[in-house]
Amino acid sequence: MIKSYKLSRTISDIVIYVILAVLGVIWVSPLVWLVLHSFRAEGGITVDYVFPKQYTLDNYIKLFTEKDTFDYPRWFLNTFVIAVFSCIISTLSILMVSYTFSRLRFKSRKTFINIGMVLGMFPGFMTMIALYYLLKAMNLVQTLPALVICYSAGAGLGFAISKGFFDTIPRALDEAATIDGATRNQIFWKIILPMSKPILVYTILTSFIGPWCDFILVRIIMGDKKENYTVALGLQKMTDREFITNYFKQFLAGSVIVAIPITILFLKMQNYYVEGVTAGGVKG
Amino acid sequence: MTFIEYKALSPADKAKYKISEFFSRLPGALGKFFSAIGKFFSNLIKWIITGIKGYGSRFANGDMATKVSYLIMGFGNFTRGQVGKGLVFLGAEVLYIIYMASFGIQYLSRFGTLGTQETYKVKDATTGRMVTVFGDNSMLILLYGVMTILITIVFIGVYVANTKSAYDCEQRIKEGKRNMTLKEEIADLMDSKFHVTMLALPVLLIAIFTILPLVFMICIAFTNYNKEHNPPGKLFDWVGLETFREVFKMSEGAGKAHTFAELAKWTIIWAIFATFSNYIVGMILALMINKKSIKLKALWRTLFVITIAVPQFVSLLLMNQMLQYNGVVNVILQHIGLNPVHFIDGTRLTARITIIVINMWVGVPYTILQTSGILMNIPEDLYESARIDGATPVVQFFEITLPYMLFVTTPYLIQSFVGNINNFNVIYLLTKGGPTKDATLYQAGETDILVTWLFKLTLDNNDYNTAAAVGILVFIVCATLSLITFNLSKSSRNEEEFS
Numbered sequence: 001m002i003k004s005y006k007l008s009r010t011i012s013d014i015v016i017y018v019i020l021a022v023l024g025v026i027w028v029s030p031l032v033w034l035v036l037h038s039f040r041a042e043g044g045i046t047v048d049y050v051f052p053k054q055y056t057l058d059n060y061i062k063l064f065t066e067k068d069t070f071d072y073p074r075w076f077l078n079t080f081v082i083a084v085f086s087c088i089i090s091t092l093s094i095l096m097v098s099y100t101f102s103r104l105r106f107k108s109r110k111t112f113i114n115i116g117m118v119l120g121m122f123p124g125f126m127t128m129i130a131l132y133y134l135l136k137a138m139n140l141v142q143t144l145p146a147l148v149i150c151y152s153a154g155a156g157l158g159f160a161i162s163k164g165f166f167d168t169i170p171r172a173l174d175e176a177a178t179i180d181g182a183t184r185n186q187i188f189w190k191i192i193l194p195m196s197k198p199i200l201v202y203t204i205l206t207s208f209i210g211p212w213c214d215f216i217l218v219r220i221i222m223g224d225k226k227e228n229y230t231v232a233l234g235l236q237k238m239t240d241r242e243f244i245t246n247y248f249k250q251f252l253a254g255s256v257i258v259a260i261p262i263t264i265l266f267l268k269m270q271n272y273y274v275e276g277v278t279a280g281g282v283k284g
Numbered sequence: 285m286t287f288i289e290y291k292a293l294s295p296a297d298k299a300k301y302k303i304s305e306f307f308s309r310l311p312g313a314l315g316k317f318f319s320a321i322g323k324f325f326s327n328l329i330k331w332i333i334t335g336i337k338g339y340g341s342r343f344a345n346g347d348m349a350t351k352v353s354y355l356i357m358g359f360g361n362f363t364r365g366q367v368g369k370g371l372v373f374l375g376a377e378v379l380y381i382i383y384m385a386s387f388g389i390q391y392l393s394r395f396g397t398l399g400t401q402e403t404y405k406v407k408d409a410t411t412g413r414m415v416t417v418f419g420d421n422s423m424l425i426l427l428y429g430v431m432t433i434l435i436t437i438v439f440i441g442v443y444v445a446n447t448k449s450a451y452d453c454e455q456r457i458k459e460g461k462r463n464m465t466l467k468e469e470i471a472d473l474m475d476s477k478f479h480v481t482m483l484a485l486p487v488l489l490i491a492i493f494t495i496l497p498l499v500f501m502i503c504i505a506f507t508n509y510n511k512e513h514n515p516p517g518k519l520f521d522w523v524g525l526e527t528f529r530e531v532f533k534m535s536e537g538a539g540k541a542h543t544f545a546e547l548a549k550w551t552i553i554w555a556i557f558a559t560f561s562n563y564i565v566g567m568i569l570a571l572m573i574n575k576k577s578i579k580l581k582a583l584w585r586t587l588f589v590i591t592i593a594v595p596q597f598v599s600l601l602l603m604n605q606m607l608q609y610n611g612v613v614n615v616i617l618q619h620i621g622l623n624p625v626h627f628i629d630g631t632r633l634t635a636r637i638t639i640i641v642i643n644m645w646v647g648v649p650y651t652i653l654q655t656s657g658i659l660m661n662i663p664e665d666l667y668e669s670a671r672i673d674g675a676t677p678v679v680q681f682f683e684i685t686l687p688y689m690l691f692v693t694t695p696y697l698i699q700s701f702v703g704n705i706n707n708f709n710v711i712y713l714l715t716k717g718g719p720t721k722d723a724t725l726y727q728a729g730e731t732d733i734l735v736t737w738l739f740k741l742t743l744d745n746n747d748y749n750t751a752a753a754v755g756i757l758v759f760i761v762c763a764t765l766s767l768i769t770f771n772l773s774k775s776s777r778n779e780e781e782f783s
Binding site for chain 2: 009012013016017019020023024026027028030031033034045046047048049050092093096097099100104106109111112114117118119121122123124125126127128129130131133134137149150152153154155156157183184185188209212213215216220232235236239248251252255258259262263265266267270
């Protein structure tokens with residue numbers, strides 16, 4: 001009896017291993033294909049075999065040296081600068097708003113929360129044209145600060161997750177600190193923030209990653225000003241019909257270079273994500 | 285009823301309980317939803333009325349200095365020792381007057397007509413060349429008009445606060461108390477009024493870059509701003525509900541209404557399939573990875589999760605290339621002796637199935653991440669008793685895991701349903717909405733959902749008014765769904781649970 005139970009358990013384990021292995025291969029293979037073919041020496045867009053025949057670094061070298069049509073290093077720098085600034089502003093906004101809604105009690109708090117939630121539900125692109133004209137009126141169109149504004153101005157509306165986290169920190173801490181004479185300002189910086197590392201890291205990383213992935217707003221704001229593109233839009237431009245035959249392999253190489261830092265950051269963030277989000281997340 | 289009590293019921297009772305539960309909750313949620321909207325507006329009106337009442341009674345009861353500050357803002361504070369605060373109020377008034385005189389009034393006055401003077405060309409008498417004379421720009425009038433209205437609302441708020449502050453100062457003096465100095469007020473902003481300090485900057489940013497554009501676009505839905513009425517060349521005008529009528533008016537052939545109906549149908553189908561395929565497959569995978577006897581958990585999880593880490597525009601553009609007729613997927617199919625398939629440029633059905641399958645590749649890892657924690661929390665004794673009763677793993681999944689998860693994660697499901705209605709990236713990057721063989725669709729392909737249509741209408745076709753109307757409709761659906769679940773789920777009620 002016990003033997004057969006064990007046997008059936010080993011069989012089911014083997015089945016699971018096989019399923020996981022097969023699906024794992026399916027899940028990862030496009031990315032492996034991406035990396036392999038970014039080193040491919042021969043052929044254009046497509047080749048009629050799966051593995052490249054010759055490997056070379058040419059695609060990467062071309063990406064960084066041939067800057068006439070596509071100035072990849074410049075785009076990379078642009079994106080980095082935009083990401084750093086919008087990350088600072090977004091993180092501050094999100095933390096300030098979520099802390100206020102979670103820990104401070106004041107009149108019309110609920111109204112603010114509800115308005116914030118409703119505003120967050122409009123489809124994002126609805127406002128993009130108005131945003132464009134607004135930035136045009138401020139003489140900011142086709143500049144980098146415009147993008148920083150686009151990515152970080154509305155960040156405060158994304159307070160839900162970190163508010164959920166702050167809600168889980170016991171209020172007794174605040175009360176104890178207040179009795180000891182701390183102001184609310186001091187409580188925020190000296191007590192709550194140091195306790196909120198998971199959500200802090202999560203917020204910083206998500207707002208840093210955002211600008212690397214957007215290709216919609218940047219297309220509207222930058223128009224034809226190629227030297228101010230970000231990597232996402234630039235890479236998308238490479239896949240346009242008129243360029244793709246010549247630039248497909250550079251596109252692959254460029255994608256690998258963006259994907260590496262983002263992947264590392266994300267894998268780092270994963271743990272904080274689970275820690276921070278599940279703490280304030282679904283409570284059943 | 286707790287989950288364990290529920291599991292103890294007989295199948296018939298379970299079904300009865302489920303159905304009655306659903307219907308008994310639904311009216312409550314709907315009712316709460318509409319009463320919340322009603323309450324919001326009634327509160328707003330009440331708030332305005334008390335504001336006006338207070339405004340009047342303070343004028344009647346206040347002394348001379350308070351009365352003067354109804355005209356010269358900050359005067360009341362000024363004469364009662366609050367020089368700094370008085371200066372702030374006065375500054376606000378001066379700035380507002382300068383703004384209105386130099387800029388605001390000219391746009392506000394034309395807000396009702398959105399401009400009357402059209403741009404025209406005239407022959408210049410001296411050079412003999414045609415010269416363009418620019419008339420009114422409806423778009424700028426609307427944008428700056430909305431801006432001026434918002435600024436005016438804020439200013440009225442400041443103005444009423446000024447009268448209140450002046451009156452309060454007077455009362456405090458009468459009671460023999462001292463008014464706070466500027467320094468004390470600033471210290472107060474760090475403590476008991478800390479929320480003002482914390483919210484000031486984010487609210488300002490949101491007001492300028494989210495609320496202002498949003499109000500502007502909502503206004504656009506009630507105008508005829510499209511490619512035939514495109515400023516600065518042409519004027520556009522208010523048309524009331526005409527745009528919405530166009531979207532709903534069923535007519536034969538390639539109308540906007542036909543397209544809207546078709547895309548709305550596909551959007552719903554897409555959202556249902558995308559949500560549930562990801563949910564179920566992701567959960568099964570999470571269960572497999574988290575099974576006790578399975579080793580190398582971190583490896584398996586990383587294998588799946590790594591696909592989220594790669595930016596979506598990279599992985600989806602890549603997928604788009606791989607799924608082309610001469611792409612690598614068809615190369616592999618030919619190697620193993622199958623015929624190549626037109627995945628994304630063939631028929632409507634293959635394209636739609638392809639999108640849903642690829643979306644699983646994108647979305648399943650998210651479910652794995654998010655459900656792992658909850659799966660761990662399912663009471664182990666449920667499984668134990670099931671095993672004693674001889675239930676196979678499949679039976680266990682459908683009888684315990686799935687119902688438990690549905691029980692706990694309904695809010696999450698609705699959230700991802702709403703997310704999928706707005707899932708722009710997958711559709712746009714994978715197929716750009718194609719194939720576009722169906723000529724009865726207005727500016728849309730056969731895999732376009734409403735938001736990608738909205739995007740195309742705006743960018744490729746300049747149909748701003750239709751786009752805005754579609755956006756508003758999508759918003760209404762999403763907001764209703766979200767608010768109902770928000771009210772149904774406990775997390776909104778449990779806000780103070782940990783305090």
